[in-house]
Amino acid sequence: MSPALFPKSMRVCSPLEVSRIFSTGTSIRTPLLRAVYLEKADQAEDRIVVSVPKRLFKRAVKRNLLKRRIREAYRLHRHPKQEGACGKDIVFVYTSKELADYETIKASICALLDQLA
Numbered sequence: 001m002s003p004a005l006f007p008k009s010m011r012v013c014s015p016l017e018v019s020r021i022f023s024t025g026t027s028i029r030t031p032l033l034r035a036v037y038l039e040k041a042d043q044a045e046d047r048i049v050v051s052v053p054k055r056l057f058k059r060a061v062k063r064n065l066l067k068r069r070i071r072e073a074y075r076l077h078r079h080p081k082q083e084g085a086c087g088k089d090i091v092f093v094y095t096s097k098e099l100a101d102y103e104t105i106k107a108s109i110c111a112l113l114d115q116l117a
Contacts, residue, residue: 006075012049012089021049021089028115032100032108033070034093037116043087048074052094066094069102073109079117088116 012018025038050070052063070092092112100108 006071009045010047012047012091017089018049018091021091025089025091028112029095030108030111032094032096032104033112034095035090035112035116036093037088037090039086039088041086046078046088046090048089049091050074050094051091056094056097057099062099066099066105069100069105070094070109073102073106074113077106077110077113079113090116 012021021036021038025036027034027036029035048071050067052066052070054063057063057066074092092109
């Protein structure tokens with residue numbers, strides 16, 4: 001994926017911010033994914049982190065494949081921001097033990113984004 005398609009401004013990079021999202025954020029889930037989010041009044045864009053646990057997929061190739069699929073589904077189906085709306089920091093955690101195809105991940109991401117909107 002090209003850096004221009006998914007710039008650093010769309011990612012949560014700090015481990016402190018990720019732990020803050022998990023400790024004080026709100027969780028929603030689908031059978032495939034769990035999303036933990038925290039609303040931030042001082043930012044305009046939504047920022048995300050994608051996590052695929054090593055205990056579910058031992059091979060890094062499979063974990064990276066799932067992370068790429070989740071990021072691409074998010075990038076293509078995220079909702080445009082309304083004027084004056086606050087941004088969110090979102091952590092997507094893959095929870096299924098099966099390797100899902102892109103269409104299944106896309107449906108799960110769309111369901112989560114509809115719940116977040």
